[in-house]
Amino acid sequence: MAASSARNGSPPWGGRAWAQEVLPKLVLAPSLAATLVFVYGFIVFTGYLSFTNSKILPNFDLIGLVNYTKLFGLRHWSTALTNLAIFGGLYIVICTVFGLLLAIFLDQKIRGEGVLRPIYLYPMALSFIVTGTAWKWFLDPGIGIEQVVRSAGFESFSFNWIKDSEMAIYCVVIAAVWQSTGFVMAMFLAGLRGIDNEILKAAQIDGASAPKLYRRIVIPQLRPAFLSAFVVLAHMAIKSYDLVIALTNGGPGRATELPATFMYSYTFTRNQMGVGAASAVIMLMMIAAVIVPYLYAEIREDSRGG
Amino acid sequence: MAADPGLAIQSNRLARALLYAALILFAVYFLLPLFVMLVNSVKPLEEIRGGNMLALPLAFTTAPWASAWNSAQIGVEPTGLSPYFWNSIKMVVPAVLISTLMGALNGYVLTKWRFKGDNLLFGLMLFACFIPFQIVLIPMARILGLLGLAGTTAGLVMVHVVYGLGFTTLFFRNYYAAFPDELIKAAKIDGAGFFRIFQRILIPSSGPIIVVTVIWQFTNVWNDFLFGASFADFDSMPMTVALNNLVSSSTGVKEYNVHFAGALLAALPTLIVYIVSGRYFVRGLMAGAVKG
Numbered sequence: 001m002a003a004s005s006a007r008n009g010s011p012p013w014g015g016r017a018w019a020q021e022v023l024p025k026l027v028l029a030p031s032l033a034a035t036l037v038f039v040y041g042f043i044v045f046t047g048y049l050s051f052t053n054s055k056i057l058p059n060f061d062l063i064g065l066v067n068y069t070k071l072f073g074l075r076h077w078s079t080a081l082t083n084l085a086i087f088g089g090l091y092i093v094i095c096t097v098f099g100l101l102l103a104i105f106l107d108q109k110i111r112g113e114g115v116l117r118p119i120y121l122y123p124m125a126l127s128f129i130v131t132g133t134a135w136k137w138f139l140d141p142g143i144g145i146e147q148v149v150r151s152a153g154f155e156s157f158s159f160n161w162i163k164d165s166e167m168a169i170y171c172v173v174i175a176a177v178w179q180s181t182g183f184v185m186a187m188f189l190a191g192l193r194g195i196d197n198e199i200l201k202a203a204q205i206d207g208a209s210a211p212k213l214y215r216r217i218v219i220p221q222l223r224p225a226f227l228s229a230f231v232v233l234a235h236m237a238i239k240s241y242d243l244v245i246a247l248t249n250g251g252p253g254r255a256t257e258l259p260a261t262f263m264y265s266y267t268f269t270r271n272q273m274g275v276g277a278a279s280a281v282i283m284l285m286m287i288a289a290v291i292v293p294y295l296y297a298e299i300r301e302d303s304r305g306g
Numbered sequence: 307m308a309a310d311p312g313l314a315i316q317s318n319r320l321a322r323a324l325l326y327a328a329l330i331l332f333a334v335y336f337l338l339p340l341f342v343m344l345v346n347s348v349k350p351l352e353e354i355r356g357g358n359m360l361a362l363p364l365a366f367t368t369a370p371w372a373s374a375w376n377s378a379q380i381g382v383e384p385t386g387l388s389p390y391f392w393n394s395i396k397m398v399v400p401a402v403l404i405s406t407l408m409g410a411l412n413g414y415v416l417t418k419w420r421f422k423g424d425n426l427l428f429g430l431m432l433f434a435c436f437i438p439f440q441i442v443l444i445p446m447a448r449i450l451g452l453l454g455l456a457g458t459t460a461g462l463v464m465v466h467v468v469y470g471l472g473f474t475t476l477f478f479r480n481y482y483a484a485f486p487d488e489l490i491k492a493a494k495i496d497g498a499g500f501f502r503i504f505q506r507i508l509i510p511s512s513g514p515i516i517v518v519t520v521i522w523q524f525t526n527v528w529n530d531f532l533f534g535a536s537f538a539d540f541d542s543m544p545m546t547v548a549l550n551n552l553v554s555s556s557t558g559v560k561e562y563n564v565h566f567a568g569a570l571l572a573a574l575p576t577l578i579v580y581i582v583s584g585r586y587f588v589r590g591l592m593a594g595a596v597k598g
Binding site: 032245 | 325326328329332333335336337338339340342343346354355357358359360408411412414415416419421425427428429430431432433434436437438439440441442443444445446448449467468469471472475499500501525528529530531532535536546549550553554562565566568569570572573576577579580581584587588591592
């Protein structure tokens with residue numbers, strides 16, 4: 001570049017060429033430094049704390065795996081993991097099934113698609129605290145659905161899941177599915193619209209029935225959308241915190257505790273920072289198990305395919 | 307039936323009717339909570355307690371909205387949600403602007419000034435989007451204390467910028483990757499420098515991705531609860547945290563109508579953004595989920 005500048009009659013730009021070489025890296029540097037310190041540095045720090053005897057404040061004396069053995073011996077933690085399995089499993093499956101159904105239905109040249117699509121999607125714009133507040137009172141037996149059905153004449157109708165420690169976790173599922181289904185639908189819809197119509201027409205002419213058409217040709221082509229939906233939903237499930245806080249605050253009792261709420265209460269209210277840090281490390285490992293292979297494949301494909 | 311059915315299933319009237327019924331049923335499910343919030347936020351309390359949540363108000367009142375905005379008890383102060391609404395604005399605006407600008411510059415470097423190892427760096431930044439924030443809460447609380455930013459809006463802005471960078475960089479990187487390299491090369495030969503090319507060539511054609519990024523960041527930062535609950539004190543507490551305090555406060559009578567009005571106030575900014583620019587909102591969601 002120095003040569004080209006010189007050719008244009010400008011003064012020799014040796015310094016400038018150097019600047020053009022270094023400048024991009026300088027511009028990227030603050031973000032990179034922030035990521036290295038605030039993400040990776042902090043992960044290392046929390047990881048280290050999980051091997052120490054930290055209580056209210058960080059303490060740097062290593063005590064080995066004590067926090068981890070303690071963690072997996074705690075009933076609260078096994079409740080949190082069980083709840084995550086129930087909640088995460090149902091959340092992922094129901095969102096995917098409803099999302100796919102809605103996308104296929106909407107793809108049938110529906111009149112009013114432009115009205116329906118935004119209705120399905122708007123919950124995604126809301127805070128989980130708002131969602132939690134709305135559903136908390138709507139599911140409340142005293143004033144919500146139960147009361148509505150009873151005042152319609154069904155006096156013995158009962159729907160008190162949110163107060164029932166066996167069933168409360170399913171209330172979290174109901175609210176979370178409400179929030180995320182539209183988003184999954186949008187992903188599948190984008191996938192459906194990307195499928196080549198010619199193949200479908202050919203199959204239709206060959207006499208394939210509609211369900212067969214979808215099962216054999218359309219759904220297999222949606223594989224990338226399934227994968228993305230799974231990754232997004234799984235990572236949202238593992239991170240779920242706000243919704244539980246707003247909807248049930250982990251209750252009744254500890255019945256809707258999830259790993260995220262467990263970590264917060266052990267670290268900041270029960271002053272067991274070492275155990276809290278250990279639970280955060282486990283959460284990170286769960287997410288990494290889902291995300292790392294996905295990102296690796298995406299980026300590699302990206303740099304190969306361009 | 308349309309002349310060109312395309313993907314549509316060739317089907318009879320009954321199947322068609324069932325299809326519409328299912329779609330409308332789903333629409334009802336999605337609209338129900340919003341309807342419940344709206345209807346009950348303009349009812350007197352007695353009407354909710356004794357009556358039917360799905361019924362329209364008999365005695366229409368805006369008192370719950372007024373109370374939620376400026377007199378409801380939040381923690382110990384009867385201030386309503388208004389101070390916290392402004393706290394959120396003061397936090398969201400700088401956080402969105404800074405993280406968007408940095409994301410644009412990062413995306414520009416990562417696509418137009420590529421260097422060895424840039425993909426690895428990008429991968430490191432991208433993974434940061436997905437970490438459970440529980441893993442950073444403890445050290446972040448300490449660092450904010452050391453920097454003198456504990457409990458301040460500036461501290462929250464910093465936190466949101468840092469953990470928003472991965473997504474903003476992703477958005478701009480994918481957008482600029484499709485931008486023709488020839489134009490950049492020509493500009494370089496003409497002696498245009500790093501910032502000049504960015505300012506004159508890339509920024510003018512970045513309109514859509516700027517909108518997508520700003521909406522995405524606005525929604526995420528406005529809706530955040532965890533960071534606000536962990537790092538804010540009373541003077542910097544954002545709207546979501548204040549709303550949760552209002553709703554979960556165990557003292558006194560539960561004023562459901564005020565809670566619903568408060569929830570709607572907290573939802574309003576993002577809801578308006580969604581209504582005004584839904585198309586871009588969806589694009590952001592998709593870009594965040596599926597690589598470009």
